Amino acid sequence: MIMPLIKGLALTLKHYLNPFKVITMQYPDEKWTPYPRFRGLHELQRDENGKEKCVACGLCSTVCPAECIELEGDENEQGERFAKTYEINMLRCIFCGYCEEVCPEEAIFLRQDYELVSENAKDHIYNKEKLLVPLKKKK
């Protein structure tokens, strides 16, 4: 009965006597690097010509368990469908990644960004400008 008690005390003392080995991350000073398959902020993709990949099929919105994706489709002059509006409510999103899995066009990916803080609830509704990957400048 006594030995386990002493063992416990020895363990805590061992950790105390080694003050440089700590697992705390001083967050704003040092930042965590996510793993490659981490599911962070969504990103809407473009094809090699810079055109949006999304065809507004609405599968992501259907599969979403948190019902946080809202989109409205439209057709351009060539008769190709595209998303006129595309909004994700980040306060509802649970970052499950189902939208990424279900997308037939590989148009949406969950990326590494995890710092999604805002003082305003409205800022958490991300529209297309915020989600779309920026256009690469042509060389």
Place this chain on the structure above:
Amino acid sequence: MMEALIFLVLAVIKVAVVIGVLLLIIAYLIWVERKVMAHMQIRLGPMRVGWHGLLQPIADGLKLIFKEDIIPAHASKIVFVLAPVVATVPALLSIAVIPFGDTISILGRSIDMVITDINIGILFVLAVTSVGIYGIILGGWSSNNKYSLLGALRSSAQMISYELSLGLSLIGVIMISQSLSLVDIVNSQAKYWFVILQPLGFLIYAISAIAETNRCPFDLPEAETELVAGFHTEYSSMKFALFFMAEYANIVTVSAVAVTFFFGGWRGPFLPPVVWFLIKMALCIFFFIWLRSTYPRFRYDQLMKFGWKILLPVALANILITGIVIVLV
């Protein structure tokens, strides 16, 4: 007339210094506890306020002063306000009889390094620390909250159970030193510390002192998993801070008593007596924190069983053995 005036001035200076140092120790004890416990659990603890969080106690104090002071609508107001004071004052009071140094002479006048050396010192300490429990019970009862009341009832039951063995564990030392005065007890440890003569007594004292101060692993009165926060659930702002202070003042007191009774008080080579006293006390307090960061909480029935069925008989046996040895030797 002149003599009385000098006595009064000296007493006031001694009280002011001791209370000042005690409050400083209490404030920084909270920082030390958070820091030590953090490193024992491979964390860092407070790091943001000042260098390694050194200004944390000041920040906490300021925050608590400016917090809203809430008195629940159905609380018994007078008792509710009085309870934190009743808890804190005895905790600070009992340090008055602890000797923290040898008699020194300044300008041909000998000054005892103790606020007052009364001949029933230990009875004073035990009596005064027992009054502190009223603060907890009154606070728990007047909050008009079932969790507070349960916490207070638990703590009263715990105090009664462990105060017995606490008192009995000190009797062995009193039998050897033949005095109730703490100054005499320190003086009779000139050759060897009483922890060598009374190892069992010290063990019982250590366990029941932890239970008396409501510290982990005996912190049932404030078991947050069952009782929200125990007796101080409804307290906020400075009233809460007073309960907090009382807890830490009690830790300092029982550590000081342990040093006086078992570790030779201020006695030690080379360094000044006050420094020795503070070092020994710091080690006792470190032990408190060490236990808290290691052990889980007792279950309530285990606590009662341990107090009455193990600790009390062992304490009585210790007195019997001590008596037999004193008679025979």
